[in-house]
Every structure is written in C-alpha cells, then in structure tokens.
Amino acid sequence: MAATDTTRSQDDRSVAELIKQFSEQTSHLIRDEMKLAQAEMSQKAKHAGAGIGLFGGAGLLAFFGVGALVSAAIAALSLTDLEVWAAALIVAAVLFVLAGIVAMVGRSETRQASPTPERTVENVKRDVEELKESRH
Template structure:
C-alpha cells in the first residue's frame, strides 16, 4: 500500500478516541457549569443577605414608628384626660388588638397539619398501583 503523505485527519479518528474526547469535554463542561452556578448562587446569596438585613432595619424603624404613634395617641388623649388615664386607655386598646391577632393566629395554626396529607394519599395510591401492576 502506497502512502500518499496524508496523515490521519480528525474525521478518521477511532470511535474510542471520539468517545474519550466526548467524555473529557462533557466532564469539563459540567465542571465549568457547576463553577458558574456556584458563583451565581454565591452572588445571589450575598444580595439576599443584604436584602434581609435591610428588611430587618426597616422592621426596626417601623417598630419605633409604631411606638411614636402610640405616644401620639396618648398625648392626644391627654389633652382631655389625665396622662395616666390616656396611657391606660391606649394600653388597653393595644392589648385588645393583640388578643384579636392571637386568636386569628391560633385559628390559622389549628388549620396547619404536620402531616402532608395529599402527599401521603398520592404515595398510597402509587403503592396500590404498583401492587396491582405486579398481579
């Protein structure tokens, strides 16, 4: 057989070489994608942490704002009543409001079930279907 001086081209590579190259490129691509995802999630977590901190600061400022409004309500009532009576009325109104909110919260927590009922029902149904398919 005469040689024509042509070396083996990329098209003439063996199947084993192609599979090896495919495997290497796939694992390299997956590693690169994982690094990108990790960097992306790290950046998002940083933004989420800053956002949560800002929400916490906003909540604290709102808490102080509510305190100022309570003080304002006491001062307004103090124009027609003694200061102690105004403070007592505002405190009573706040306790009444807290009791109502607690009752609403109690009703909501009673509706919460610790067992995921729909998921349990779905799993039971799947098990029954598997049992039936075996017979």
C-alpha cells in the first residue's frame, strides 16, 4: 500500500507540474502576443502619420494652386499681353497636378493603416485552436 501511495503522489506532482508549466507557457504566450500587437500598431501609426502629412502637403499645394489661379485672373484682367496670365495658368496646372499626386500617395499610406493588428489576431486564433485540440 505504501508503494501505491508513492505512485499516486508522483502522479499528482507531475500533473501539478504540468499545470504550472501550462500556466507559465500561457502567460509567456500572452506577453509575446501583446508585444507583437504593440509593434504592429506602432507600424500602422507610422503609416497613418505619413498619410496625414502627405494629405497636408496636398492641401498646401492646392492652396498655392488657388493663389496662382488668382494671380492668373489678375494678370489676365490687368494686362493685354497673354503671356503673363498663360504662364500663371501653367504654374497653377502644375501645382494642381502635384497636389493630386501627393493626395494619391497620402491615400495609399492611410489605407495601410487599418485599426486592427491582423497578424496578432490570427496568431491568437491559431493558439486558441491548438489549445482546443490539445484538450481533446
């Protein structure tokens, strides 16, 4: 009977050790997933910041384009020589084209900044599935 008690106590101890190991691994996994989520969100914030800055640049270029159009209208009304206002219109057109290009690049950057950390979500789903499978 003493041998049976010793065997049970070793079995209980190994189950306790397994539970302790499972708990430690789970907390380590959760910490790692949190670090991954933080890194992923930091990357997304960088893209969002770049996109917002580029949109600001596009707005500034469009503002200068409007200023050039105003200058062109003034030159066209005050001068009879078409060269001055034609040059102002060309400058305005170039500024608007540049504003469009910068806006498109800004839009591309902001599209890359989705609010959810996709890789982390997928990893957590996979971990949960593995835990469910290991229980059965």
